Each structure stands twice: as structure tokens, then as C-alpha cells.
Amino acid sequence: MPDNPPHSRAAGKTRDRTVARTVYDTLRRRILDLDLVPDTTLSRTELAKDFQVSLTPLRDALQLLEQDGLVRIFPQSRTLVTRIDRRDLLETHFLRVAAETEVVRRLARRPDMPALKTARACLDKQTVLVARPGRMDRFSDLDRQFHLALFEGVGMGNVHAMLQRKLGSILRCQRLDLPSPGKLQEIVAGHKDILDRIEAADPEGAAGAMRAHLSGSISRVSALRNKFPDYFVAED
Amino acid sequence: MPDNPPHSRAAGKTRDRTVARTVYDTLRRRILDLDLVPDTTLSRTELAKDFQVSLTPLRDALQLLEQDGLVRIFPQSRTLVTRIDRRDLLETHFLRVAAETEVVRRLARRPDMPALKTARACLDKQTVLVARPGRMDRFSDLDRQFHLALFEGVGMGNVHAMLQRKLGSILRCQRLDLPSPGKLQEIVAGHKDILDRIEAADPEGAAGAMRAHLSGSISRVSALRNKFPDYFVAED
DNA sequence: TGCGTCTCGCTAATATATCAGTTGTCCGAT
DNA sequence: ATCGGACAACTGATATATTAGCGAGACGCA
Structure with missing residues (x-):
């Protein structure tokens, strides 16, 4: 050797x-x-x-x-x-929930101040952008950076990158769903809740907040399927 | 269209x-x-x-x-x-812990009887094999089937397959670590603990048992690195 | 008219050739 | 003796050609 x-x-x-x-x-x-x-x-x-x-x-x-x-x-x-497949959506969502709740549990138990500072900064910028409907791309970028900051706070930046690659169909759903009234406010509120509970050293609270936040990504799938049937795999 | x-x-x-x-x-x-x-x-x-x-x-x-x-x-x-990279190991372990703890939490809240029955059957067969040191391949196969059964119990069989592909370096470590005295007993005891807590409808208990069980996969990495330095990436 | 079979055009998988970049060795200069 | 540059051999990325298989349409028969 x-x-x-x-x-x-x-x-x-x-x-x-x-x-x-x-x-x-x-x-x-x-x-x-x-x-x-x-x-x-x-x-x-x-x-x-x-x-x-x-x-x-x-x-x-x-x-x-x-x-x-x-x-x-x-x-x-x-x-x-491909058409968007509900099965695939559920699997991606599962993986994402599993990883992101694990991240925030760890952060709540052992905070990483630079990462939380970065996440809080993203949240602040997002809050400003909610009032500017023309800046969706920037809002989405900040959203991604918010989540990346959390992953990096537990040393798992690469895992975040890996998960991003699997988000295709969720992103396509989000694209179909734009603009959805109140959605940006909802995202911002979710991020705030997550950060608050991390800082309150509440692992299960943070996990619950993240779970609720991510559920927003798939909560409207049935409505989207009804509205855009040609974008989705037909169900058995 | x-x-x-x-x-x-x-x-x-x-x-x-x-x-x-x-x-x-x-x-x-x-x-x-x-x-x-x-x-x-x-x-x-x-x-x-x-x-x-x-x-x-x-x-x-x-x-x-x-x-x-x-x-x-x-x-x-x-x-x-490649050499086995500690960073990669930690990332794979993270993903695995996140997914498997999420699986058992869900199963504890909402058991799937066929899946649990399959898992219990794997455990029983593994218990028999502990006394037969020449059957490692079979034991490993049952181990994989045990975990697959749990994933299928929450409808996430494909996620299990995806994670398997990422387990290369963990599997290489396990290969270097064979045979490790008491290891098989430890695995069997871990599986039993997990199943017991699922059946006791204890989500956090089941998650803790799974976390402990999976930690066995990386608990000896430092020792392995000392024993087989050429198999590992040198640390900075 | 409907169904089955055949043919042809199209596609992806593989084979082979060429291009682009790396690396090791050798030679010359200091 | 050491270092740097040049060159050749080697490698992976890409280009092009060939092979293997699919599927749609046409045709024939009942």
C-alpha cells in the first residue's frame, strides 16, 4: 500500500x-x-x-x-x-423531516452561535422581502440559506446539499403553487418559531416547529393535483 | 400535453x-x-x-x-x-440516525403489525445465529431485512434502499471490525430493545434505543483508525 | 372493423476514436 | 546535488460510429 x-x-x-x-x-x-x-x-x-x-x-x-x-x-x-409522483413526494418529505428535525434537536441541545446568527439574519431579510412580492427568487435563496445554516450548525452542510438534489418534485409543486396568498408570511413565522425554540433549548419543541414548517410544502398537494392533473402521476 | x-x-x-x-x-x-x-x-x-x-x-x-x-x-x-473518511462516516451516520429514529417514532405512534411481525421474525433468526459464528453473511442479511421491515412499516422502503447505497464506508468499517467479540449479541439486544419500545407505544424510547443501536456502527472508528491507518484518510 | 404481425424509423447502450489534461522521468543548468 | 523544464506516456472526457431494442404504423386476415 x-x-x-x-x-x-x-x-x-x-x-x-x-x-x-x-x-x-x-x-x-x-x-x-x-x-x-x-x-x-x-x-x-x-x-x-x-x-x-x-x-x-x-x-x-x-x-x-x-x-x-x-x-x-x-x-x-x-x-x-417525469410527472410529479405523490409516492416520491412523500419519501422526499420523510427524508427531509427526518434530517431537519434531527438538526434542530441537536442545535437545541448544543447551540452553534455563528450558525444561529446566520439563520436569524436570513429570517430578518426574509421578513423585509415579504412586503416585496417581486423578489421571490431572493426569498427562496434566503430560505435555502436559512436551512443550510442550521445544517452547518451541526457540521452537516454536505447532507443539506445531498437533500437539495432530491427536492426536485417538491420544488416543482412550490412552483405550481406560486404565488399563494399568505405563504411567505407562513414561512417567515415558521422560521421564527424554529429559531425561538432552538434558543429556548427545547429540542422537541424545535422539532415540532420544524415538522409543522415543512408540512407546508406538501399540504397543498391534493389541491394542486386537482388543479394541474397533467403534472401529476395518476393514482391507482 | x-x-x-x-x-x-x-x-x-x-x-x-x-x-x-x-x-x-x-x-x-x-x-x-x-x-x-x-x-x-x-x-x-x-x-x-x-x-x-x-x-x-x-x-x-x-x-x-x-x-x-x-x-x-x-x-x-x-x-x-477511497480511503474511509471520518467526515463521510459522520454524515452517513447522521442521515441514518435521522431516518431510522423517525421511522421508529412513527411506528411507535402507529404500529404496522405485518412489519413488526417481520422484524420480530428476523430478530428470532438472528438470535439463533449468534451461536453460529460461521454465518455472518446470513446474520448481516437478516440485519438488513430487520431495518427494511421497519422502513416498510411506514411506507418508506425506497428510502431504505437509498440509504443502503450510502453505507459503503460504514460497511467497510464493519468489515475491518470482524469478528468483534460480543458484537452480535449487542446487535440482537439492540433490535430487541427497539421492538419492545415500539410495541410499548413509546416513541422517544424507541428513538433512543435506535440511536444507541446505530451508535455501535461508529463507536470503534477511532480504534480502527489506529489499527488500520492506511484504510483511513489522515486527519488534519 | 378489429386484432395480430411485420417492418422501419427512432432511440438508448455500447464500442471505438480523438481530444484534453496529468504525471513521471529524463536532461540540462546552476 | 538539486531544481526546473520539456516531453512522452498515461488517463479521463468527449466525439463519433455501431449495435440492440422499442414502438408506431401499415398491412393482411378473419
Whole structure:
């Protein structure tokens, strides 16, 4: 067994991003924006031409998107943008609730002041943005940063990144649901409740607040399914 | 938007498994068995010859293994089997604890009798196997089935499968740690405690029992690192 | 008209070739 | 002796070609 090899990349001229990653990010963005709607056939020939790349990195990108649940590759046949699947939503929600409640329990037992300060700052900025309906992108970004700050407070920033990748269908639902009256106020109130209970050293209270907060993401799925049936997998 | 397209594959002659998947499973097995030890350089030319496949499915397989944290691909350079990284272990453990405690809380609040029956049956079989030191593979399989039964009891079988893929480094640690005296008894006792508390409708008790049980997976990491330093990433 | 089979065009998986970048070795200069 | 630069061999990423399979439409028969 050789000596300890370098486990970090030396500074160099390596391309920071592969073509595949760029294609993946762009297609993912377009799917989440509902620009590429469910059941859209993704033609590799067309996409390769559009992106001016060969089939290999495009293939890599599509495989990643399939892992995210955003596309489904039918072998030797075609590739479709998926419909939102309630099963998948429930599984993603479960994972998210499990992880985020564990995070806030740990924070309530052992606070990390810089992380809580960051989270509180995000909350303050979000509070200001509630009154500015044109700043949804910024609000969403702060929302993500709020949750990331909590994860980093328990040293689990990478877990947060991993979970983000799985949130495709929840994000698509949120996109369908915009703008929903009172929703932003509800989110801000939820964040405040969570932080208050963490700071009150109340693990189960914080977990309950987080659970309630996250339930907002799926509380309107049935209504959305009725309103946009073509975006959802038909139930048995 | 077209009519609801078929979302299941019609029975047909499609290959059930891709070459890439087969290669992935084999390499993953060999890494987890510590047959391919950390820092081993994986030569694509050699592997393609060994498996008698072209570079493309081999590339697919290696990319999946990289996502599992088992190999690291240095662009334009080489591909190595990873050392076990403490950071990665902690993240995997976090995710596992979060998910499994959430599962048992839910089961304690709302038991699923078939799932609990399955779990109890696994426990009984494991109890018998403790006295048969040559049956580790079977014991591990029952262990996995025990946990799967719990996940299925809350309708989250797919989440269990997802988590399994991330367990590579924990499984490698367990492999290094075999046979550890009293370990099997400890596992069996943990399973029993978990089930008892679920059946006693004690969510927090069940969560605590699961937390204690899972902590066994990482309690000996420091000792293993001292014993097998070449298998672990050096700490800063 | 409806159903089954066949054919062809299309697609994804794999094979092979080429390009882009890394790394190790050798040689020359100090 | 040591260090730096050049070059060649090697590797992974991408491009292109070929193979394997799917599915829709057309045709024939009852």
C-alpha cells in the first residue's frame, strides 16, 4: 500500500466544470422552472445540437437527472420529463423531516452561535422581502440559506446539499403553487418559531416547529393535483 | 400535453440489467469486501479487459461508485478506491440516525403489525445465529431485512434502499471490525430493545434505543483508525 | 372493423476514436 | 546535488460510429 497520496486537487488548469455538469444544471433548472413540463420527450439529438455537445456528456447529464427523479429514461426508447409522483413526494418529505428535525434537536441541545446568527439574519431579510412580492427568487435563496445554516450548525452542510438534489418534485409543486396568498408570511413565522425554540433549548419543541414548517410544502398537494392533473402521476 | 402516457414498462425482451449495473455491483462488492483496498488505482483499460466491456459502461459504473463515495475519479488522471473518511462516516451516520429514529417514532405512534411481525421474525433468526459464528453473511442479511421491515412499516422502503447505497464506508468499517467479540449479541439486544419500545407505544424510547443501536456502527472508528491507518484518510 | 404481425424509423447502450489534461522521468543548468 | 523544464506516456472526457431494442404504423386476415 503506497504512502498517503494527496487527497486534494493541486491547483491547476483542470476545467472546473464538465460539460455534463453544465448541461445537467441547465436542464434541471428548466425542469424545475416548469419550462420543460411533465411528459416532454427529451430528444438527445436535439439537445446535443442545442447545447452543441456530443451524446456522451448529454447522457451523463440525463442519468443524473434520472437519479433526481426528474426524468425517466426508457431504455432503447425515449426519455421523458417525469410527472410529479405523490409516492416520491412523500419519501422526499420523510427524508427531509427526518434530517431537519434531527438538526434542530441537536442545535437545541448544543447551540452553534455563528450558525444561529446566520439563520436569524436570513429570517430578518426574509421578513423585509415579504412586503416585496417581486423578489421571490431572493426569498427562496434566503430560505435555502436559512436551512443550510442550521445544517452547518451541526457540521452537516454536505447532507443539506445531498437533500437539495432530491427536492426536485417538491420544488416543482412550490412552483405550481406560486404565488399563494399568505405563504411567505407562513414561512417567515415558521422560521421564527424554529429559531425561538432552538434558543429556548427545547429540542422537541424545535422539532415540532420544524415538522409543522415543512408540512407546508406538501399540504397543498391534493389541491394542486386537482388543479394541474397533467403534472401529476395518476393514482391507482 | 399528451394523454397520460404509460408509466410502467410493458413486458418485453429488454435486458433487465445493463452492463454498467453489473460492473458497478461487482466492483462495489469487491470494495466493500476490502478486496480492492483504499488507494488502489483502478485502471479502466485493465477493468474493461477483465470485464470484457467497453469504456462507456465502465465509466458509468465508476461514476456511480464515485457517488457512493467508494472511488474518486481524478479528471484526466486516474481513479482510486477511497480511503474511509471520518467526515463521510459522520454524515452517513447522521442521515441514518435521522431516518431510522423517525421511522421508529412513527411506528411507535402507529404500529404496522405485518412489519413488526417481520422484524420480530428476523430478530428470532438472528438470535439463533449468534451461536453460529460461521454465518455472518446470513446474520448481516437478516440485519438488513430487520431495518427494511421497519422502513416498510411506514411506507418508506425506497428510502431504505437509498440509504443502503450510502453505507459503503460504514460497511467497510464493519468489515475491518470482524469478528468483534460480543458484537452480535449487542446487535440482537439492540433490535430487541427497539421492538419492545415500539410495541410499548413509546416513541422517544424507541428513538433512543435506535440511536444507541446505530451508535455501535461508529463507536470503534477511532480504534480502527489506529489499527488500520492506511484504510483511513489522515486527519488534519 | 378489429386484432395480430411485420417492418422501419427512432432511440438508448455500447464500442471505438480523438481530444484534453496529468504525471513521471529524463536532461540540462546552476 | 538539486531544481526546473520539456516531453512522452498515461488517463479521463468527449466525439463519433455501431449495435440492440422499442414502438408506431401499415398491412393482411378473419
